[in-house]
Amino acid sequence: MSEARSGAASYSADEIMTVTAARSLRDRMTCFVGIGLPSEAANLARATHAPNLVLIYESGTIGAKPGSLPLSIGDGILALTADAVVSVPEIFNYWLQPGRIDVGFLGAAQIDKYGNINTTAIGKDYAAPKVRLPGAGGAPEIAASCREVIVVVRQNLRAFVDQVDFVTSVGFGDGPGCRQRLGLTGAGPQKIITDLGVLEPDPRNQEFVLTAVYPGVPVSRVKDRTGWDLRVSASLAEIPPPAAAELSALRALLAAGPADQGADR
Amino acid sequence: MAEIVSLTAAIEAAVHDGDTVAMEGFTHLIPHAAGHEVIRQRLRELTLVRMTPDVIYDQLIGAGCARKLVFSWGGNPGVGSLHRFRDAVEHSWPAPLELEEHSHAGMANRYVAGASGLPFAVLRGYSGTGLVAQTPSIAEISCPFTGETLTAVAALTPDVAVIHAQQADRAGNVQYWGITGVQKEAVLAARRSVVTVEEIVDVLEPRPGAVVLPAWALGYVAAVPGGAHPSYALGYSARDNDFYVAWDAISRDRETFAAWLEQYVYGQQTSGQQTSGRGTGN
Numbered sequence: 001m002s003e004a005r006s007g008a009a010s011y012s013a014d015e016i017m018t019v020t021a022a023r024s025l026r027d028r029m030t031c032f033v034g035i036g037l038p039s040e041a042a043n044l045a046r047a048t049h050a051p052n053l054v055l056i057y058e059s060g061t062i063g064a065k066p067g068s069l070p071l072s073i074g075d076g077i078l079a080l081t082a083d084a085v086v087s088v089p090e091i092f093n094y095w096l097q098p099g100r101i102d103v104g105f106l107g108a109a110q111i112d113k114y115g116n117i118n119t120t121a122i123g124k125d126y127a128a129p130k131v132r133l134p135g136a137g138g139a140p141e142i143a144a145s146c147r148e149v150i151v152v153v154r155q156n157l158r159a160f161v162d163q164v165d166f167v168t169s170v171g172f173g174d175g176p177g178c179r180q181r182l183g184l185t186g187a188g189p190q191k192i193i194t195d196l197g198v199l200e201p202d203p204r205n206q207e208f209v210l211t212a213v214y215p216g217v218p219v220s221r222v223k224d225r226t227g228w229d230l231r232v233s234a235s236l237a238e239i240p241p242p243a244a245a246e247l248s249a250l251r252a253l254l255a256a257g258p259a260d261q262g263a264d265r
Numbered sequence: 266m267a268e269i270v271s272l273t274a275a276i277e278a279a280v281h282d283g284d285t286v287a288m289e290g291f292t293h294l295i296p297h298a299a300g301h302e303v304i305r306q307r308l309r310e311l312t313l314v315r316m317t318p319d320v321i322y323d324q325l326i327g328a329g330c331a332r333k334l335v336f337s338w339g340g341n342p343g344v345g346s347l348h349r350f351r352d353a354v355e356h357s358w359p360a361p362l363e364l365e366e367h368s369h370a371g372m373a374n375r376y377v378a379g380a381s382g383l384p385f386a387v388l389r390g391y392s393g394t395g396l397v398a399q400t401p402s403i404a405e406i407s408c409p410f411t412g413e414t415l416t417a418v419a420a421l422t423p424d425v426a427v428i429h430a431q432q433a434d435r436a437g438n439v440q441y442w443g444i445t446g447v448q449k450e451a452v453l454a455a456r457r458s459v460v461t462v463e464e465i466v467d468v469l470e471p472r473p474g475a476v477v478l479p480a481w482a483l484g485y486v487a488a489v490p491g492g493a494h495p496s497y498a499l500g501y502s503a504r505d506n507d508f509y510v511a512w513d514a515i516s517r518d519r520e521t522f523a524a525w526l527e528q529y530v531y532g533q534q535t536s537g538q539q540t541s542g543r544g545t546g547n
Contacts, residue, residue: 035343058369059291059444071506072342074292076499079443085474088291088316088447089377092370097389120366126399132354134340134347136368137317141390170393182393183414 011242013195014154016214018044018250019242021105021152021193029102030054032142035073037152038105040253041193043069047249056101058138060086068256092138096145099185104146108153109133110164113207113228114178115151115171115189117143118164126166136168143169144184155194161227172206196222197239202231212237267437267460267483272492275459275485276302279425280311285335287314287376287423287455288321290496291446292342292504296429297321298492299461301530304328314423316372316447317342320495320512323349324530326362327522333363335421337372344509348516358519366400371418375402376447378420379454385417392416425484426455429493431500433462434469437480442472443499449476452483461489463501 011019021041025031027050033042043066046053055064059074063083070078079085086095095101110118119139121129143149149171153159171189172178179188189208192199197213210222211233223230242250270278280286280303288296300321303311307330313322314335319342325331327349339350353362367375374386387406391397392414397405402419428448430441439460441448452458460478465488469477480486490501495508515525 059293060446061444071344071509072292072504074342074444075504076293076443076497079293079499085444087445087449087476088369089373089450092373093377093388097370120395126395129355132339132351135336135338135366136394136396137338138369140368140394140396141370141388144390144392166395168394168396173393178393183389184392185389 009242009244009247011247013214015247015250016239016242017152017154017193017195019246020198020239021150022048022246024150024191024193025050025053025103028052028054030056030100032056032058032096032101032104032138032146034106034137034139034142035070036107038107040069040250041152042105043253044246044250047253048246056091056095058088058091060088060091062086062091062095069253092141096138096141099145099147101146102148104142104149104186106139106142106149106151106169108151108159110159110161111151111153111192112161112164112171114173114175115192115201115208116164116167116173117151117169117171118166120166120168122165124165139169143171143188144186146186148187149189151189151192153192153194155196155222155225157225157227160225172201176206196225200233207231209233210236212239214239215241267433267439267480267486269433269435269437269465269486269488272298272302272461272487272489275487276306279457279459279485280306280308280427281424282308283310284308284424285312285314286425286427287421287451288427289315289446289448289451290429290493291316291444293444293446293496294429294441294448294493294498295319295321295496296427296461296492297494297496298489299427299429299459300325301533303330304526304530314421316369318350319347320509323347323512323516324526326350326353327359327516328526328530329359331362332360333365335365335367337367337369341509341512343506344513348513349522352519365402366396367403367418368396371403372421373447373450375418375421376450376454378418379422380450383420385419387415387417390416421454423451423455425457425459426451427459428452429461429489429498431463431498432469433460433465433486433488435465435467437483437486438469439478439480439483439486440469440472440475442475445474445476449478452478458484460486461492462486463490463492463498464488
């Protein structure tokens with residue numbers, strides 16, 4: 001993990017990624033949270049600028065308020081602090097499917113220029129994969145039905161591929177009009193937040209383009225870690241470094257939470 | 266009608282070679298002790314069904330009990346890969362493992378259909394995903410009222426469902442609370458059922474959000490305190506996160522796994538307090 005330096009505070013690439021992801025959530029939003037980086041970011045948002053963020057985990061816990069990071073989507077603290085705990089069929093059928101949830105926060109093993117996500121298998125042959133990944137979980141329906149989706153993933157050539165080996169969760173499919181043809185009700189992925197910057201879909205062709213970088217990150221590095229010919233927005237922004245309060249809140253969360261094993265990222 | 270028996274007797278009576286077995290419990294209340302008993306009874310050729318075949322099915326797959334896995338997410342939650350699952354899929358060890366793969370919403374709805382006595386369930390899902398081409402139990406369906414294209418998933422009707430709950434009363438009525446998952450649907454979808462419980466009490470006190478399964482809808486009930494470990498039973502135990510982390514190293518290597526299995530599963534008695542697997546195998 002490389003250390004960047006800006007102003008008084010020193011922070012890691014992962015820290016500014018999580019802080020940036022947290023900033024993308026507004027107070028009182030409802031957020032369907034995956035485990036790992038998305039859960040860190042959502043809990044950071046709740047600990048800082050969005051105290052009334054409604055965290056929803058696929059275990060059926062609605063409005064969970066964990067004081068430290070849960071290791072799994074079903075930790076006891078989520079049930080004990082939730083506004084409501086519902087069954088698994090109910091969380092998907094009554095809460096997610098009708099489009100009640102504002103934002104879905106997902107991770108990815110592979111992601112392509114249309115924001116399609118693979119968490120199933122690496123390699124072109126499904127029956128004989130090079131690497132067998134965990135699979136779909138709740139992600140396909142989160143990607144389909146949340147009003148919008150934000151993806152948090154570390155940027156490298158293994159993850160950022162021209163075409164995913166397997167479409168587990170649909171982003172924009174093969175481009176404009178695809179979500180409508182497939183009957184997917186949500187707006188799809190609106191941001192990919194990485195450890196280098198932020199990618200957003202070009203409204204003209206829905207291809208993800210680089211719209212912001214972190215302080216000190218050259219565009220060439222982002223392009224080098226992207227498996228397609230990454231275009232750069234004409235109005236490329238620089239994301240402000242983490243504030244001291246954001247960093248201390250994140251570090252407190254991580255210190256109180258279980259160890260970050262990172263192996264499923 | 267529920268019979269209160271030992272765990273050994275319950276598994277002997279309810280689970281047979283070649284059965285389709287659903288062990289459910291969504292992170293919470295995972296029936297680990299029952300899974301160990303299935304391993305000890307050396308059951309073979311099972312079709313294992315579970316939304317999240319985490320550590321419990323990693324153990325059953327590595328022990329050679331499974332022929333096929335029906336699932337929606339096969340990882341060690343918050344930790345990483347399931348190494349025994351991956352070894353079976355990637356290298357056919359200890360035996361090839363056929364996969365039938367869904368999303369969580371699809372699996373949950375398949376249980377709902379099974380519990381409802383219907384041949385399939387309908388949902389918005391899967392369209393555009395690679396799962397449609399790989400999984401025969403997913404099909405497009407047209408709404409007879411609006412013509413909208415939706416997705417049908419075939420009902421799950423396991424031979425036996427196995428769950429863990431906090432309490433049963435002496436008549437065999439069962440109550441569980443906290444994260445209630447998909448266990449009610451799994452039990453009602455299955456032909457037979459085994460419920461392990463933390464304790465058997467005189468009276469089931471009402472609890473907020475609890476699910477009660479009446480004795481007449483159940484098969485076998487066995488008292489197995491701590492039977493969810495390393496998962497947890499709200500009000501009785503905490504999730505042993507350290508074990509989930511330790512499982513990564515135990516399961517990564519075939520020999521380490523075999524030694525763990527020998528010590529903590531084959532080498533354990535089934536009755537009384539469930540302690541197997543509490544160590545790290547090192």
